[in-house]
Amino acid sequence: MYVFNSSGHPWRLSGTNVFHLNQEYRRVDYSDSANGGRWIECTWKSDDGTLYGWYHFEPSGVCPGRHPENPNMSLTAPRIGAVRSKDNGATWENLGVVLEAPPLLKCETRNYYFAGGNGDFSAMLDGKGEYLYFFISTYAGEAPEQGVALARMAWKDRDHPTGKVWKWHEGNWREPGLGGGVTPIFPAAIDWHRQDADAFWGPSVHWNSYLKQYVMLLNRAVNGHWKQEGIYISLNTSLNDPLGWSLPKKILESPGPDRWYPQVMGIDAAKRETDKLAGKVARLFVRGLSRWEIVFQRDEAGSAVSESKTGSGH
Numbered sequence: 035m036y037v038f039n040s041s042g043h044p045w046r047l048s049g050t051n052v053f054h055l056n057q058e059y060r061r062v063d064y065s066d067s068a069n070g071g072r073w074i075e076c077t078w079k080s081d082d083g084t085l086y087g088w089y090h091f092e093p094s095g096v097c098p099g100r101h102p103e104n105p106n107m108s109l110t111a112p113r114i115g116a117v118r119s120k121d122n123g124a125t126w127e128n129l130g131v132v133l134e135a136p137p138l139l140k141c142e143t144r145n146y147y148f149a150g151g152n153g154d155f156s157a158m159l160d161g162k163g164e165y166l167y168f169f170i171s172t173y174a175g176e177a178p179e180q181g182v183a184l185a186r187m188a189w190k191d192r193d194h195p196t197g198k199v200w201k202w203h204e205g206n207w208r209e210p211g212l213g214g215g216v217t218p219i220f221p222a223a224i225d226w227h228r229q230d231a232d233a234f235w236g237p238s239v240h241w242n243s244y245l246k247q248y249v250m251l252l253n254r255a256v257n258g259h260w261k262q263e264g265i266y267i268s269l270n271t272s273l274n275d276p277l278g279w280s281l282p283k284k285i286l287e288s289p290g291p292d293r294w295y296p297q298v299m300g301i302d303a304a305k306r307e308t309d310k311l312a313g314k315v316a317r318l319f320v321r322g323l324s325r326w327e328i329v330f331q332r333d334e335a336g337s338a339v340s341e342s343k344t345g346s347g348h
Contacts, residue, residue: 035049035055038074040074040075043061043062043071045062047059051303065126068091072091076155078157078159078166087117088116089114089116090155091113091115092153095108102144111139111149113135113153114168115129129195132199133152135150135175136175143227144227144229145173146258146259151173153170153173155168155170155236156239157239158248160274165187165189167184168186169182169184171183171237172216172218178221181221183218184216185199185201198211200214219279222234233254233255240298240310241312243313244332246271250270250279251266252266252282253266253296260292262293264285265320266284267283267285295322296318297319299324315327315329
């Protein structure tokens with residue numbers, strides 16, 4: 035198992051499973067440089083062994099000197115780019131930016147980080163290997179355009195992805211990934227650029243073999259400092275049905291004000307479970323730390339979940 039951690043730049047470690055990682059972190063290499071940080075946030079390995087990845091890019095100096103609290107800091111507006119690796123992610127070839135928001139910057143924002151942009155995302159390949167679906171956080175435009183939105187790319191276009199990603203907007207996959215508009219599946223309740231912002235963000239998606247459904251975990255921010263209100267879950271049987279996602283349900287109170295990035299990690303090595311595939315019991319990670327198991331349950335009314343603390347972290 036290979037695991038990528040990023041803090042402006044990705045690092046890699048590996049091991050036999052999530053409980054036995056070797057701690058020998060390797061700083062991975064990009065084929066080029068960038069004026070800003072690039073976080074690898076999701077990967078997918080093709081049948082020929084090529085590893086594809088997608089990064090959250092925060093370009094520097096988008097609104098220089100316009101930070102709402104610190105004039106020495108600059109706001110940014112994230113974009114999403116694609117990379118490819120032939121050595122399990124030790125080195126990456128940059129394939130270019132594939133998703134970005136319309137150029138609607140709000141440099142007078144009360145948001146602590148962003149003046150716009152698309153980022154903080156995950157991706158899943160459908161069961162037929164036909165489309166790769168992106169689940170993105172959008173911070174651009176007005177509140178009805180902000181929140182969690184979707185885009186997709188034909189998997190056959192993965193080696194030349196620029197201009198090949200299409201956003202879901204008003205019932206169709208027709209808006210271009212570069213600069214196009216979105217219709218969020220979970221729009222912001224209160225504008226991201228107000229001090230009292232209220233919005234879901236940071237979707238993490240996996241296929242759950244026990245529920246026979248896709249599972250999305252979400253953050254919920256409740257102010258411009260991204261205070262974490264809790265961790266939520268949504269379910270859907272099909273990636274091609276944007277309106278099929280259930281209303282988010284809280285499964286965990288916030289472990290802390292900035293305890294972001296919920297993520298499920300499958301634990302059955304024989305089934306090759308990862309962050310993309312899990313069963314009835316998996317580990318729940320929050321900001322890279324797992325103090326919980328998450329247990330998925332079915333009932334006559336549909337699907338429900340419950341979580342239990344394990345008392346030990348990994």
